[in-house]
Amino acid sequence: MCMKREFMFLTIIIPGPSAPKKSIDVYLRPLIDELKMLWEDGVMTYDVSLKQNFLMKAAVMWTINDFPAYGMLSGWMTMGKLACPVCMERSKAFSLAYSRKVSWFDCHRRFLPEDHEYRTCKKKFTKGKGETSTTPRRLTGEEVWERVRHLPSVEESKEDHSQGYGVEHHWTKRSIFWELPYWKTLLLPHNIDVMHTERNVFLNILYTVMDTKGKTKDTFKSRKDLEEYCMRGGLEVQQTENGNFLKPKAQYALTKQQRLSVCEWVSDLKLPDGYVSNLARCVDRSEAKLSGMKSHDCHREITSSLLMESKLHIMEENIPIILCKLEQIFPPSFFDSMEHLPIHLAYEARVRGPVQYRWMYPFERFIRTLKQKVTNKAHVEGSIAKAYLLEEMSTFASYYYPSDVPSRRTRVPRNDGEGSSENPPLSIFNHPGRSYGKCITSTLNDKEMEAGHLYILLNCPEVVPYINIYSDLLRELDLEINDEDLDKQISMRFPTWLKSYVLDSRNQIDDVLLKSLAWGPLKNVKKWRNYIINGYKFVTKSQNEGMSTTDYGVCVRCGENDSVDNDYYGMLIDIVELEYTGSPTKKVVLFQCDWRYPSYDPFILAQQAEQVHFSSYPEGQQSWLAVIKTKARNAIQFLGKNKPDDAYQDDDVQEMPTMVANDDLEEILVGIADEGEELPWNQMDLKDLEEDEEEIEYSTSSEEEEELIEEDGNSDSNME
Template sequence: MPIIIQGPKQPGNDIDVYLRPLVEDLKLLWKKEGVPVWDEDNQEEFNLRALLFVTINDWPALSNLFGQSNKGYKTCTHCMDETESTYLKHCRVYMGHRRFLAANHPVQKKGKHFEHKADHRTKPKHHSGKTDLKVVFGKGPGSQPIESEDGHVAMWKNNSIFWELSYWEFLDVRHAIDVMHLTKNLCVNLLGFLGVYGKSKDTLEAHNDLKHMEQHGDLHPEPKEKGSHYLSPASYTLSKTEKESMFECLESIKVPSGYSMNIKQIISTKEKKFTNLKSHDYHVLMTQLLPVVIRGILPDNVRATITNLCAFMNAISQKVIDPDRLEALQNDVVQCLVSFELIFPPSFFNIMTHLLCHLVKKIGILGPVYLHNIFPFESYMGVLKKYVRNRARPEASIAKGYGTEEVIEFCVEFIEELRPIGVPESRHEGRLRGKRTLGRKAIMTVDNNLFRKVHFTVLQQSSLVAPYIEEHLALVRARNIVFYVKDMSSKGKKGRGPDEPKRNVVLPGKRKIVGVEDKTDENYDQLDGQPPFTVTIDPSILLSNEDTPYSRSDHKEGTIVRRKYVRSTVTADVLP
């Protein structure tokens, strides 16, 4: 299959032309007779059969592969026709998550903050086959747009080539949700509204949307002189003191080697913002660090909601997930989304935020997230990218670089006397083979690797070495297993008590097995990676009982927004 490079000339919706060779091979592999393949281990031939189980791709590529539009009113590939979306003046939002709550949930009946309306709808039906899909393509003869029954442009763009596979319509899940990019977009969205990453998303347009929808009256923009507006502090607005506390905590973090990037390199203490975040940094923030750094800041129910979301992201990132916990995880994430509807303006709810409510369903079918995550593929794309020497011919450069590396690895594997470049030899090398010894030189036939194994076995059984082994294990645990983060909630108020926090939060590091290459025996049944933060309450119920869960009264540090006027000068031609 050819390598498809993204760019101005990428195939887009015509990707089926490039997928044709792959689909033909998949059809051949699914035939009853299969494909004859030689088994070198058993020295026999067998018939190989294979199928395409699921695809993993980012959101734009999903639109091209699935044939469904990823923009518009019906953009959710899971809700489909039942997608609830609202088109505002400045953005399109996807809300209405109360219908995903458990039956008879108290918030479903309450309409105090939801236009005084109850919501007793059921969640959208799970579409598992092509027969129950209402497919109406968006373009007809002459490329004329076709409208669906509700008057909107149809959500289908083309008929995916994968439907030619006989088993494709029977798969419960055909395209996995890209959790890596979902986590990234969710973290950017959340940090943007907190005002600590990039341009603040708590903008005048976001508050004007609230005014247009006649919601959150306390947050409507207040006109000031010279065309400026005052935006009252929302419940998620951080004060100057809270930002200082947050970044003081971040600056003090020292993570173990291999845990993540150095935290000091991704924050700006002067501007109080995150900078240069990578995909793995978003993952670490959402699963481990963010619930710790917001301790002691933000209102209690807002902090509990964000902590509950981070606990959910951490739980689905584990290598072992108890199937009995899936229902509880689904309830947790839906409660978080409903709570966010009470806290954040509508512009917070883009399609990536909405996809959170479908994650647990996918995990129940496909297994833990690490089995269908895009991290390894993105990492390998970085390897292929390094092969590109000629930007005008990236495909040829990748093919040549990949082939060259395979040849080198083959030669290194089969040339015994090859001396690796850059690896120094010990000055004691060869003494066990009779070289550099005094007296009579005798050639010993004992293999050096065998001698090392015997020596290591003797040391393990010796009681004299046991204290040193325990000391080494204690040192490894102290350095690699846990690390400490300041608990800013235990810091005394300014002018009262000590300046340093009284307590620290202990976070687990990555487990490493020193000296062991095969890690298949590692006990993954123990959920050692669970963070020391849990939320046992339902924040959506507490927030719905408040009069104004969306605004803050403990500080008045709002924002003054000034409109930027563009002056245009008009010059007239002077007639002679």
């Protein structure tokens, strides 16, 4: 509830074009005073459910912030060699000789078990260097307090740095949060934001593999740093016969044709509604690159709404291995602070729980909404405040509206199929679901009607005893009948037998439901093109044409076994509602699907459907489609007890080859497809060469006054 928009409060707007940095404590003073009062004295509050007053006390569990704001709130500068607020001065980050950037290359072997083979390897990481140091221990709140208690607060001193800054510590102040009596007892008072971390790690890999000009981490300076720190002769800058320098093409970088194939695949890729933004807009086919991808396009397993403690322990073991394997592939300049932070995410998830209660997604959306309220750019802060107060008043007033008055507070959630039903559920009938769009009254042909009626009978619990009776009769008539022939007989003759059996007065069957089922459904049916059920939005294949999403993939599970072999996959062709005669009303929604199987069995119950989407392969296996299952929105699925896959990659990494095909040779040279670059010797002063490289958000440098680049180009940290 606390993450919903109506419970977010805009308490402070900090004016100005840039972030306040450590001076944010000045603006937080009123908030801290109220938090201290809430903890010590409490506030009399009215409980509307019990209709009585009570003394309410409150405490801050943790702060939710991006990485620059982490430094503002905690007082630990999140830039430079000591940027990591967990490793602190025990960080092994260093400045690269040529790129002149801070690198976390070869800083993760210390997180491996002491007997791990990577610790003794002196060729695949920093050349001639092993790793003997242990994993840095996390400091407790009491230990951190002992370190900062002597530091001045922002209100006490305006000095930028205290003695030992940048070498022994990175403290810029004593945070105002330490005034809270309970702050030192919190296990993790600040969060490393998973949202921005996952995005930056993904983009670093994407831009480097796609060799995106201006954003790749694989540059001339990177290769010179590689020569300085690593033993990868195949990737070192080479001098040609004419005195120029050649940057060999890396094995991890795609060729132009491969990049075009990826771009075409991403451009044509369609996913279910609400699971990803429109990826086609991120594709630039003319330059064979991807750009403009948002944070929600880059999810990882740790963002699951259900986390198993055992799996989080395995993640803590796997993440250092994955980072070490990446260190064997990419150059040292690839590893900025964002590539280091994932080492701590699994522990934070294990202590705090799912990231949905700790990341910046809802607040980034809230800030975006506030920015859209600006109507007077000459007075931005006042424009936001006025619009926000108006929205708060209308939201408060909506609690007194009659239940039939629509408002944002009572709006049906996205893909919520639990719509109101005029008829109470009965067996498999009247199952809650929500149709929308145009409704068409139609009829089914005899073959479709028989198939639909048969499927309903076979899946109705009240009919199961009569299926058993009919099966016993068939076995008595033919002692040698096998299961396959028995199923054929049931499919062909069971509905007719059931009707005659139930309506025969000699059998004394008075069940109204059975008699209604025996008569069969009405001839007229209702059809829709859109239906929401089980948290999924389903759209027929014909209706889905031309859309940027794909919502017609259907999966139905057969049997109790969760094996993939028991799942059937198809495409939704039609949505049909059948109604049976008699009282009470009995309606059932069927999905008519194309299963691509030889037998004719097109229908399933709508409540049985799960959603999948089908994806083609970028190269090869063009006649095959990959099936990807999706999770229903706002649903928590049990993960089971299966151990997750190990951090697999072939440890016997081969030397990066310098040989390329003839048709790729031109792409290595400067000015052609940006695959490589060749410079004359007299222009190759690598240490002083200025490169205009666009840094990915929140990357760090050795210059502590370097401005941080925000995702939207502005500092969102100004709004609290």
